[in-house]
Amino acid sequence: MNRFSDIDCSFKTLTPVYGFLSTELVSIEKALEPIESQIANLSTYIKIAKKHCHYPSEHGLTHDESASIYIYTMEWGEQTLYRVLNKTLRNENRHLLKVWFPYLKLFDTALNKLPTVKENVWRGITEDIGKNFIKNQIITWWSINSCSSSVNIIKGFLGNKKNSTIFLIEALHGKKVSGYTQYESEDEIILRLGTKFRVKSNALDHPNGSYLVHLIEIDEKNNDNNHTTVASSLASAIYQMFFTVNQISSKPKWGKWKQNAITVVAGNGEGHKLNQLKDPRGIFIDENKNIFIADFCNHRIVEWKYNAKEGQIVAGGNGKGNRMDQLNWPKDTVVDQRSHSIIVADFENRRVIQWLNQTQKILIHNIDCYGLAMDKHGFLYVSDYVKNEVRRWKMGEYDNEGIVVAGGNGKGNKLNQLNYPSFIFVDEDQSVYVSDRKNDRVMKWRKDAKEGTVVAGGNGQGENLNQLSYPRGVIVDDLGQIYVADRRNHRVMRWCEGKDEGEIIVGGNGKGNQLNQFDGTMGLSFDIEGNLYVADSFNQRIQKFEVIL
Secondary structure (H helix, E strand, C coil), X not given: CCHHHCCCCCCCXXXXXXXXXXXXXXXXXXXXXXXXXXCCCHHHHHHHHHHHCCCCCCCCCCHHHHHHHHHHHCCCCCCCHHHHHHHHHCCCCHHHHHHHHHHHHHHHHHHHCCCEECCEEEEEECCCCHHHCCCCCXXXXXXXXXXXXXXXXXXXXXXXXXXXXXXXXXXXXXXECCCCCCCHHHCEEEECCCEEEEECCCCEECCCCCEEEEEEECECCCCECCCCCCCCCHHHHHHHHHHCCCCCCCCCCCCEECCCCEEEEECCCEXXXXXXXXXXXXXXECCCCCEEEEEHHHCEEEEECCCCCCCEXXXXXXXXXXXXXXXXXXXXXXXXXXXXXXXXEECCCCEEEXXXXXXXXXXXXXXXXXXXXXXCCCEEEEEECCCCEEEEEECCCCCCCCEEEEECCCECCCCCCECCEEEEEECCCCCEEEEEHHHCEXXXXXXXXXXXXXXXXXXXXXXXXXXXXXXXXEEECCCCEEEEEEHHHCEEEEEECCCCCCEEEEECCCECCCCCCXXXXXXXXXXXXXXXXXXXXXXXXXXXXXXXX
């Protein structure tokens, strides 16, 4: 269990809790003193919370108030504070709550000082309880309710469990606690204890047995039970989020992978046969775990079906050239799964070209393209290594110059510049991550930003944990953790945004061809189960590292 799935499924009618509001405000040590008999080593966790919480606070929280939020989000096992507290909040014996009143007072005071948000938030549980929610039903969640503004965070905690239930909630009085929690990348928003909701409609059911439940927070202060904040166009977005499979895997935080890989593509020496590759670059994994590879020096895109012994050519493969049926050093490829077409960064031909059933169409002319990415809104992103920028086009609308979304201010190492951008990634919020090759760093450009932030490397070329050497492939998981193909260091690194250094996920055992080694890491991708795939370019193979759950 985690905070986002700590959900009351009983539909009990309980007495509301108000008594804590008149309780004296005290320090966190004093507030939790009555609970020490229920939670072992609580004093130690209090010290950790006070040491690591967000203080000083730009919202005016005291040290104790900030620590009260931090400790609520900490995890240390079955006796984790939020679990014990929420279990008590759902208990019919309301007298058991009195010992919690000092802490609830401190916690509530902290929340009062934080921004109130009116937006759509998400929760989820690995149980098929969706069928229990009926249109216009009124329910109350008696516990403190942790939500996220990102559906991918919730999917990450649910993993690939079937028969789960995801809640889309139109929140009116959410409290934005991200920045004050132990896990800053979870975009957490808290709905207070005793929040009431109206069920918008009967649950949507997914073919795998999962449900989507749409709730609307009831504004009791204004006696407004019929408000709606979601535009009618959200309905299609809900279906898209719930019924489509994201290329990004849903997987647990702090995931680890087996250190010896399985060679799933080629590994039969350099060559042009269907069971061989020659300097593979970008890779793309579809929802069926089929692998599409930019086979750079063979001037082709090859698809390897799941568990296949050889690939099939799906673009190019007719020799190096500039004819419509040829490619010239393809660097990257993505698959538009809506049209089932393959889009290729045709490097030396300076074009982005689409292949659909052996029919070709040039989408973008005269561009020094390298990396490609697509987002859920139907935009195509292309990095230009000469202009040192990333541009975005609406799919199907290429009769324009596109919009610059990263760089575009000349070659350099300033925060608004890039120096030979290569692979790119776009997250749920349309933030663009750029592998800034010659600056030995990865940059994150938020939507509409004028400059980026360094999220990996940026400390000169080297092999220390705070450095990269000619980074290439970059992907980001559901929790905002950044994975980088550190090419010349022959390893894959993981960085958490805001941290001074990364950690080695796989590789880092020197240059070589053993199953725990690489010779030039390039493209990266996850499959739907969270397995990590790496283009091991000079070993002429694609390596799969199985996730350890």
